[in-house]
Amino acid sequence: MRKVVFGGASSLDNFLAREDGAVDWLLWGDEVADIMNAFWPKVDCIVMGRKTYDVAMRDMPKPKGKKAKNPYGDVKTFVFSRTLTAGNRDGVEITADDPGEVVRDLKDQEGKDICIMGGGELARNLFEAGVIDEIGFNIHPVLLGSGIPLFHGMKCQIDLELIECRPFKNGCVYLSYAVKN
Amino acid sequence: MRKVVFGGASSLDNFLAREDGAVDWLLWGDEVADIMNAFWPKVDCIVMGRKTYDVAMRDMPKPKGKKAKNPYGDVKTFVFSRTLTAGNRDGVEITADDPGEVVRDLKDQEGKDICIMGGGELARNLFEAGVIDEIGFNIHPVLLGSGIPLFHGMKCQIDLELIECRPFKNGCVYLSYAVKN
Secondary structure (H helix, E strand, C coil): CCCEEEEEEEECCCEEECCCCCCCCCCCCHHHHHHHHHHHHHEEEEEEEHHHHHHHHHHCCCCCCCCCCCCCCCCEEEEECCCCCCEEECCEEEECCCHHHHHHHHHHCCCCEEEECCCHHHHHHHHHCCCCCEEEEEEECEECCCCEECCCCCCCCEEEEEEEEEECCCCCEEEEEEECC | CCCEEEEEEEECCCEEECCCCCCCCCCCCHHHHHHHHHHHHHEEEEEEEHHHHHHHHHHCCCCCCCCCCCCCCCCEEEEECCCCCCEEECCEEEECCCHHHHHHHHHHCCCCEEEECCCHHHHHHHHHCCCCCEEEEEEECEECCCCEECCCCCCCCEEEEEEEEEECCCCCEEEEEEECC
């Protein structure tokens, strides 16, 4: 069965962005590029919350005179929203359905892995639904002090199994875990 | 100058204990014992907040008919509290003075390293005062979902430099950092 993966970068104090969404503190390098280059070919489906979608649409370069399109190109993309009108919008599937059920259905279909993009609110929902298989984070050597949390409060405990621990030259540490569902 | 060190164990989602203070999820092993055995001989002073002191006093084994004593034996111990009466109490120095100033004074004195015990509220105060030199955490392979936070919100960003990244056989990862003050 295809895997559902939640990954990204975080500060040591559990933030994925500053309060205004800024990620100016992110460090890049060959080592993180290697991980991204190995990750994306394994994925053919992205799920995200509406707030992450808004940021992706805002930050995407738009060719002059052309309409906004799915910022993730040909990768099948689902956006969970209780406020946007459901349906296909410029190549993106907007849905108000329960994220746990949608992702469980997707896992039963043929395909490559499914990536949870961005925010922790959708991830909380999917952790509680028991559909996340792997997580992987590039922990940055910084305490931001405030920001948008990576892991939100949850009703349940999630046990993990360490897959990989890889320190980078720039002081980041990449940790990946299997979720014991 | 003697170093001020903040260390302990945490869940991957930034909790040091469950909401009721329980740490039943902690994993032990030879590797963490090695780190503790190397750490304690370098320390001759402990600072903590009143809540951590209450837990230490409650959990300390008390010989029958004997009075409670400093749970940390001969190690010089300071407890910061705005509610307890200031002064020496059974070998522990209770103080309502500003933690940043007290710790800065302690750093100027001769001695071994100074350990910040337990809670994140005192640590936040000391991070903001710029007196913490090193942090070290044994990150456990679990998302607790709720609990007492390790890192609290702060008014400032704290930049770190990775000193060590050591994965354990039990799935924990020990990360230590120098604080760039």
